[in-house]
Amino acid sequence: MKVTIFGKLLMGFGAMLLLASFLGWVGLYSLSEVKGRIGKAVHKYAQLQRCVKQIRDGLLEARGSEKDFLIKGERKYVNQVRERIGKIKEGCRKLSALGFEGRTWEIAAFADEYYKGFLQVADRMEEKLELARRLRRKGASLEDRLGEVGDRKLLLDLLSVRRYGEDFLLYNDVDAIDRL
Numbered sequence: 001m002k003v004t005i006f007g008k009l010l011m012g013f014g015a016m017l018l019l020a021s022f023l024g025w026v027g028l029y030s031l032s033e034v035k036g037r038i039g040k041a042v043h044k045y046a047q048l049q050r051c052v053k054q055i056r057d058g059l060l061e062a063r064g065s066e067k068d069f070l071i072k073g074e075r076k077y078v079n080q081v082r083e084r085i086g087k088i089k090e091g092c093r094k095l096s097a098l099g100f101e102g103r104t105w106e107i108a109a110f111a112d113e114y115y116k117g118f119l120q121v122a123d124r125m126e127e128k129l130e131l132a133r134r135l136r137r138k139g140a141s142l143e144d145r146l147g148e149v150g151d152r153k154l155l156l157d158l159l160s161v162r163r164y165g166e167d168f169l170l171y172n173d174v175d176a177i178d179r180l
Contacts, residue, residue, distance in 0.1 A: 047098055048100070051091045054090065054094070055092065058084045058091060059084070059111075061080075062081050062088070066081055069122060069125070070121075078118075085115045089108055092105075132169045139165065142158060
């Protein structure tokens with residue numbers, strides 16, 4: 001059987017078409033593999049971003065509740081800090097599940113230390129507030145007694161002392177004590 005030039009060209013074109021089809025199929029397969037891997041990486045990155053946002057938001061909210069406690073002195077803010085620390089730890093658990101254990105442990109340890117330190121500050125702050133209330137009650141009691149006695153000069157001196165005491169209590173003005 002004699003193969004003509006047209007037959008040879010047809011076989012060559014067929015071989016090229018078969019080779020191009022095979023390479024196209026391999027390209028599509030590898031492209032779908034890359035697409036799958038990229039999809040997994042993007043999904044993991046999105047989860048990572050959510051966990052980091054949860055940790056960051058928890059820390060910022062804890063700091064906000066801490067500042068509210070220091071300004072207002074209400075116990076409800078201590079509970080809010082505890083809840084925010086729980087939010088941070090939950091974010092750390094999720095982050096650890098994604099495979100980021102090393103830094104996650106440090107963040108969780110920091111959150112624990114922060115909460116312990118905050119509780120110590122809160123306890124001291126409550127002691128200070130209780131002492132300030134007692135001082136104010138004693139000052140008011142003394143003022144009432146001096147009002148009953150009727151010594152105006154002594155009453156004015158007491159009111160000056162109470163004003164300096166309030167400056168010290170409200171503004172931590174240590175110089176107010178020296179002005180006595």
